[in-house]
Amino acid sequence: MRIALIGCGAVTQAVYVPLLSRRRDLFEVTAVCDLSRTLADAVADRLGAPGRYTALEDMLDAGGFEAVLVLASGSHGETVRRALAVGHAVLCEKPLALTRAEVAALPEGRLMVGYMKQYDPAVRRAEELLAELGGAGVIRAVEVTVLHPSGESQLAFANLTQARDVDAGVLDSLRAAERELTTRAVGESEPVRSLYGISLGSICHDLSLLRRFTGSPAEISHVETWGPAPGSVEISGPLPAQGRFSIRWHYLEDYPAYRETVAIHHDTGTLELVFPAPYLMNAPTTLTVVSGAESRTEYRDVTEAFEVQLAAFHAFVRDGKPPLTDVGGALEDIVTAQRIAARYAVQHGLPIGGEAA
Structure with missing residues (x-):
């Protein structure tokens, strides 16, 4: 192709x-x-x-x-x-x-x-196991924790070519256009805009996993932020079938390495996913299955999720095999991010505008 x-x-x-x-x-x-x-x-x-x-x-x-x-x-x-x-x-x-x-x-x-995390072999295995257990209806809670160091530290190994030949006026124009789009989404409040950027720029990965495991949340109950910008974010609410979810996202400039944990607690055990830094090719995600009598089983696969995603795109174009996220799924994540922004604004007496209003 x-x-x-x-x-x-x-x-x-x-x-x-x-x-x-x-x-x-x-x-x-x-x-x-x-x-x-x-x-x-x-x-x-x-x-x-x-x-x-x-x-x-x-x-x-x-x-x-x-x-x-x-x-x-x-x-x-x-x-x-x-x-x-x-x-x-x-x-x-x-x-x-x-x-x-x-x-x-x-x-x-x-x-x-x-x-790409939707295409991770460990995530697909967790989906299979969850389906065998009875699906979203058996979930008691989904708990997510993200420890996010600086992008520079995550990419220090990559020896990236840097761009220093783009006209400053062009960059200013693009930044202005992005600001206008964000205003159309959530309004003018800077704290709300910052939260919206984090939600769509990073937390959206976790929203996409919720979409696969449970369906997108229809309600956001609580949102809090703290710490030096971009700081920490806490989001919680009910899941569509039963149970609740919580997401805790922390930007830690000098944290040793990116770490993301997604724990799905169900009636008889836990499915826990631990993701490595996303830019390290073929670093395995670990799925730990905790079941009866405190039995623990670990599943790892070094197949690269980005590579599986590329192969899925090829199959989508050539063979018509539907992707895991189409325009409808992407729109769900935008709507959820706007609900997060709106709940935060209401809780803290901040103005909310644009589509999120």
Whole structure:
């Protein structure tokens, strides 16, 4: 499958370039696009891609590919809209967009939204075991803890090419556009905006897992934040079938390593997932199964979740196999993030605007 990459930053260089290099049986990268010509050339050189662009419209006009991977930072709504409009299949990194309006404006087309943790072998095994136990109706609680060090420390090993050739005015314009989208989503309150950014930028991974295990929460009961920005976040509420969930997310600048734990407590035991740093290829997630008589079983698989996700995209485009997250699932996560923002605003007497109001 001939594909194009949009965005040549950290996740592209650290994750997608090595994976696409070793999955040439599935993909041929024919074009890359980034605002930085330095980054576009660096990624294109590593993948042997002839097309190098700094403007999306130029790449779409030139064509020569059937699918697009949208890997840039920020909201992806407009980029995805333009790629779908000219007939390309799209794999879009989370979040799909910052507003519900962007999602509503998308044309019909083949769209898969990337939440790689849904494709983790340990997560899929946990889903199977949960189904055998009786599904969401047996869950008493889902407890999530995320310890999030700085992005720089997580990526120090990757020797990333840096972009220093993008016009400052262009960057200012993009930042202004992002601010406007966030205003349309949740209004002007800076604490609410910060929380919304964390929810869609990081906690959305945990929302996507809740979506798979239990369904998206229809209600948010409590939200609290504390500590130096971006600080710590606590979110809780009822699950759709029964039981409750809690998410505790902590940004710890100098914490030794990223760590994420998702514990599903059910009537007869616990399924506990411990995720490693997401940028370490083939580092296994550990699933610990606690059952009767204090029996403990550990499951590990070094199959890389990002690689499984890429193979799933290939199967989606070529064979029509539905993705785990389509436009509907991505929209659910945006709605949940807006509910989180609205609950926080109400609890703390802050203004809430935009779609979240």
